[in-house]
Amino acid sequence: MKSKLYAYLLPFTFVTIWGLAFVWSEQILRVYSPITMITIRLCMASLLLFAFVKLAKKLQKLDRKDFGMIILVAFCQPFAYFISESFGILHSSASFAAIMIALIPLLTPLAVWTAFGIRSQWTIFLGLILSFGGVLYMILGDNFELLVDVRGILFLSLAVFVAVIYVLCVSKLTQKYNNFTIVFYQTVLGTLMFLPLFAWLGWQEFRTVPFDFTIFRNILLLAIFGSGVAFICYVESIKQTGAVRTAMFANLIPIVTAISAYFLLNEIFTTQKIIGMSVVILGLFVAQMDFGKFRKKM
Numbered sequence: 001m002k003s004k005l006y007a008y009l010l011p012f013t014f015v016t017i018w019g020l021a022f023v024w025s026e027q028i029l030r031v032y033s034p035i036t037m038i039t040i041r042l043c044m045a046s047l048l049l050f051a052f053v054k055l056a057k058k059l060q061k062l063d064r065k066d067f068g069m070i071i072l073v074a075f076c077q078p079f080a081y082f083i084s085e086s087f088g089i090l091h092s093s094a095s096f097a098a099i100m101i102a103l104i105p106l107l108t109p110l111a112v113w114t115a116f117g118i119r120s121q122w123t124i125f126l127g128l129i130l131s132f133g134g135v136l137y138m139i140l141g142d143n144f145e146l147l148v149d150v151r152g153i154l155f156l157s158l159a160v161f162v163a164v165i166y167v168l169c170v171s172k173l174t175q176k177y178n179n180f181t182i183v184f185y186q187t188v189l190g191t192l193m194f195l196p197l198f199a200w201l202g203w204q205e206f207r208t209v210p211f212d213f214t215i216f217r218n219i220l221l222l223a224i225f226g227s228g229v230a231f232i233c234y235v236e237s238i239k240q241t242g243a244v245r246t247a248m249f250a251n252l253i254p255i256v257t258a259i260s261a262y263f264l265l266n267e268i269f270t271t272q273k274i275i276g277m278s279v280v281i282l283g284l285f286v287a288q289m290d291f292g293k294f295r296k297k298m
Contacts (some may be wrong), residue, residue, distance in 0.1 A: 010033070013250035017230040018269035019256020022094035023264050024218040024226070025086060031215050034086030037222075042078060044223035049184045052228075058180035066176070073182070074189035076166035078227065082190075084159040092152030094265065098257035099136070100156035100284040101250060104163050106132050108247035111164045112171075121132065124244060127286035131251035134279025170210055170235055171243045177258040179235035251280050269283055 028037045053059040062070060081295075089097045173182050237246040255277045261267035270287050 007240050010233045014230040014233040015252045017225045017250050019253045020260050022098050022257045023260040025089055026094040026221055028218050029090050032068040036205050038082045039194045039198035041219050041222045045190045045227035046188045051179050053184050059192055060177050060181040071187050073169045074186040076162040078190035079193045080162040081159050084155045088152050088156035093150040094257055094261050098254040103160045105247040105250045107164050109244045112243050130281030131280045136277040167243045170197045174239040180231050182235050183231045188244040204211050
């Protein structure tokens with residue numbers, strides 16, 4: 001019972017944090033460019049993670065043959081993902097970005113099947129389709145038209161693609177390393193990838209923009225929870241329940257974002273969104289069902 005509760009607590013933790021992260025990011029992007037925001041966030045996260053893994057003695061030594069894989073992981077997340085996600089939010093909205101990210105659980109089972117030959121039971125696919133249908137319904141206008149800047153769609157599509165590649169790579173690494181080791185190295189390497197871009201595009205902005213406590217607080221929250229706690233829970237969840245079931249919970253992120261945006265960004269909370277949320281939750285329940293076991297009991 002304890003292990004089952006732990007397995008569900010992990011995804012609900014990272015879903016809540018990343019749902020709020022879209023709102024925090026949208027507020028920051030009103031002041032800073034994506035490159036500046038991400039670099040400051042990752043620098044903070046790297047320092048905090050380094051202190052934690054050293055004090056807790058959680059850091060494992062990497063084998064040389066795994067260097068290429070961990071570099072690819074860092075390139076996907078945080079480097080390519082954060083850039084595409086942030087520019088996607090900049091050219092759309094927090095709610096729409098969260099919706100696009102919900103494509104990840106739809107593509108993950110197909111990617112796992114293609115890469116590892118592991119097939120998922122049909123209830124997972126049905127649940128994912130139901131959930132994404134609910135997610136899509138939440139963002140359609142009164143005439144079922146999607147009015148979003150095409151640049152936002154393209155950037156967020158790239159974010160989805162690299163996120164799926166990330167899941168496949170991390171699935172391999174979790175067989176050998178703990179979640180703290182993986183998250184630490186991906187964060188530090190990702191920070192090093194961002195520093196040249198920051199020196200070129202963000203340093204002058206960072207120097208000239210006046211200090212704002214709300215913006216600083218949001219970046220700190222992203223560093224501690226978005227880049228630290230959430231990723232640790234995400235990687236551990238992949239290890240405990242697998243890539244497909246972990247990715248499936250991403251469909252809850254738009255719900256958290258929609259509720260947070262209503263309270264923090266004054267976004268409209270309509271009946272349509274409530275119906276969409278209900279369908280998302282129904283899809284998650286369906287995906288958890290095992291009708292094979294049910295038939296055996298009958």
